[in-house]
Amino acid sequence: MPPTPAQVAALAAQLVALRDGALALEQRFGDELAAIAPQQRASARNLLHYLSVRRHDIRALQQDLSALGLSSLGVLEPHALASLNAVIGVLAQLQDAAPGGGHPPLPPPPVDFRSGPQRLREHALALLGPEPQGRLVRIMVTMPSEAATDAQLVQDLLDAGMDVMRINCAHDGPAEWAAMVENLRRAEQSRGRSCRVAMDLAGPKLRTGALRASGRVQRLAPQRDCFGRLTRPGRVWLTPAEAAEPRPPGLRLRLEISGGLLGQLAMGDQLEFTDARGQEHRLLVREARGASWVAEIEQTAYVEEATRVTARRDGETVGSGAFINVPEVIEPIALAVGELLILTRCDAPGQGAERAADGTVVTPAQVHCTLATAFEFARPGHTVWFDDGKIGGVVAANDGERITVSITQTGPKGARLRAEKGINFPDTPLAMSALTDKDLADLPAIVRLADMVQLSFVREPQDLAQLHAELDRLGAQRMGVVLKIENRRAFENLPRLLLASLHRPPVGVMIARGDLAVEVGFERLSEVQQEILWLCEAAHVPVIWATQILEGMAKTGAPSRAEVSDAGMSIMAECAMLNKGPRIVETVRFLAGIIDRMDEHYRKQRATLRRLAVADLED
Incomplete structure (x- = not known):
């Protein structure tokens, strides 16, 4: 049955109230809007309109609108006021009345159904670079230390589909970072592709410190089958303590011997010693390599620091020495x-x-x-x-x-x-700056090398203001900034952080799901990351979906079913980040294929709109 005039009027009144509330919130934040970069002001206004709507639970309203065959406001994020205006206008026609039920005409919305999504796409282009051919989602890859010396690795990653190189400044140093970027620039020239560089500030470290060593001991063990039978002796690299030589590939066990004993050995000699358990053992000398020897052992032994060792040949003593510089054992x-x-x-x-x-x-x-x-x-x-x-x-x-x-x-x-x-410490309000002394020292190198800097452990808008001030001081006003949302305080402050970030584009947000899951609770992670995506889309800010995407595949080459499903969800963002691993090149190629296929099915997910606690800017 068609709706009654009273039903239509009630729906129109609810929508007008939502619209008026959105405009009122914009007025209350007039001073904040005036400080925002002019080219970003429309996005800031849209964010405020969206936050106003999300302060209410409108699920019942959505159901009623859907029953009339009208838009249920499920695609509200990129054009909040335009969406409200459109439905109010249709209801006005049903009432045969002026749009808004007699209310004065609305000022034009800051963005419409075309320009809202287009702004997000343009902002992603400004921060993350051109869209790769065949997919909308870029792929960011964290560099291992080897990327500084292995130019082929960087080229292979670029060929596989890397769109953004991520350098974690908690590791390596300026010389290595510069070498990584230089390898990338050469690869870009040879392949005719472009790739952005993101450098991740280390931020304040909240970690456990060193542990006390229990002692110095080296376990020497042969290989045995499931019945405990010897299948291969343990092979040990014996090298002089006075001039130690690097262990060759394929040899895992290593011991240094003092006293010049190795210079007196011949093939077939036996090295006798008593291990940490008081058991007698022998190493059989097999092969000379330089000043070092390869020896074999058939019984498991535990060698302590300063253990005396005696060399014997045909039952006669050849010489003696001691095992020294035995590695420390640190028990967790x-x-x-x-x-x-x-x-x-x-x-x-x-x-x-x-x-x-x-x-x-x-x-x-x-x-x-x-x-x-x-x-x-x-x-x-x-x-x-x-x-x-x-x-x-x-x-x-x-x-x-x-x-x-x-x-x-x-x-x-x-x-x-x-x-x-x-x-x-998710419950503890840690009053600290997101920028450490190390970060400040690293920034001059970062602004020379990077296209964007990623701000770790951001909590308050003041953290972002401090970074902007430092970038200004270094003459890097156009440097892109990515806010890493990895703690509860940052999530709770996200609307304010987004408004502060729009003061100076380009800007992006990274959902650092590892720490964030710990901070908000694993059971809330799916909900929280979805809310971050909604808020960023309303602000037309591109999102980087990060942490543990295809982690198993990057390490072993074999993804789990859960990892593949999770990787498919990355199309909700503008960029997906992979961490380093031995099989990272294959993983980049695999992820690019997933994104390419998923892009054909849908772009962003839509949901019903309950009240969001994080939308209460004025609380």
């Missing part, structure tokens, strides 16, 4: 639910818990936390996560020098925490 910290872990401000090596004979903990485990700010703001009850969410805990106490964490989550058999693992 074993943790179980209910135990305590002490985070220390003091940069001393960490260690596992000391236990009594019955296994009870006498002294809790402890490890250094690299970010001093955590000791100022962490409070009892705040959640703490370690190693990408593998270990969880709650702050039990904090005296400013030591944070006591009660472990609440591990794997079923406990967990093992190693050095240099990430720490997340």
Whole structure:
């Protein structure tokens, strides 16, 4: 049955209220809009209109509009006011009244159904470079250190479909970064393709510190079959401690011997020693290579630092020496639910818990936390996560020098925490700058080499303002900036960060799903990343979909089904980022194929519009 006049009037009133609310929010942010770059002001206005609508739950309204065969506002993001105007106009015709039900005519929307999506496409072009042939989504690839010396690797990545080279400034240094870019520029010239360079600021490191070494020991072991029978002796590289030679390919085990003993050896000699367990062992000398020898062992031995070794030939002693510079053994910290872990401000090596004979903990485990700010703001009850969410805990106490964490989550058999693992305090308001002294020192090299700089651990608009000021000082006003959304505070501040970013284009947003999942909770990641995509589309800001895309394939060459499905979802963004791995070239080619096929089916996903808490700019 056709709708009654009362039903049409009720729908029109709801839409007019949404429209008026959008215009009112724009007026309240007039000063902010005036400070935004003129060419970006329409996008900022559209973002404000969209945020106003998303402060409401309009799912029932969408259903009613759909029942009338009208637009349900499911494609609102790139042209919010134009969408509202269009539906209000149709309802006005149904009422046989002036558009808006007698309200004064609207000012024209900042963007329409054509110009809104076109702005996003143009902004992606400005930041990420030309669209690759056959697909809309670019592919960004993180460079391994080898890219500085292996020009063929860079060329192969470009041939496979790399559109943006990402250099992580937490690794290597300016000389290596320059070599990577030089290899890329040569590859571009030879292939007739262009590729942008993105350099990722290291940002403040929140990680576990070093762990105390348990001692120095080298395990020597042969190969055995499933029945424990010897199939191949263990091959050991023996090299003089006074002039050690590099281990050749194919030899995993290495020991240095002092005292000039190796110069006295001949093929077939035996090296006798007592290992860490008090067991007698022999190494059979097989092959000379330079000043070093290859020897074999048929029984598993544990060689300690300064272990004495005696060479014998036909039962006679040839000489003696000692194994030195044996590698340190660093045991990870074993943790179980209910135990305590002490985070220390003091940069001393960490260690596992000391236990009594019955296994009870006498002294809790402890490890250094690299970010001093955590000791100022962490409070009892705040959640703490370690190693990408593998270990969880709650702050039990904090005296400013030591944070006591009660472990609440591990794997079923406990967990093992190693050095240099990430720490997340999602509940703790860490007052710190996103730019560190290292970042400031790296920026001069970055502005010479890169097309865009990626701001890590951004939390507040002030972080972006500081970066803009530094780029101005370096004369890099046109440098692209990518905001990495990798913590809860950045997500909660995203509307304000987007408005601040539009002060100076070009700009993009990276959804750093690894840390973000830990910060907001793994169960909320899908919801949160979708909200980020919506807000960025409303601001006409291109998005980089990052972290663990086809990670298994990059490492082993074989993707899982879940990885392939996840990679297909990257077409919701303007760029997908792959991390480094031994099979990265094949992975780039594989991802390009997925994106090419998925682009033929749909572009961006659409959904019903419940209220978004993050849309409340004025709270």
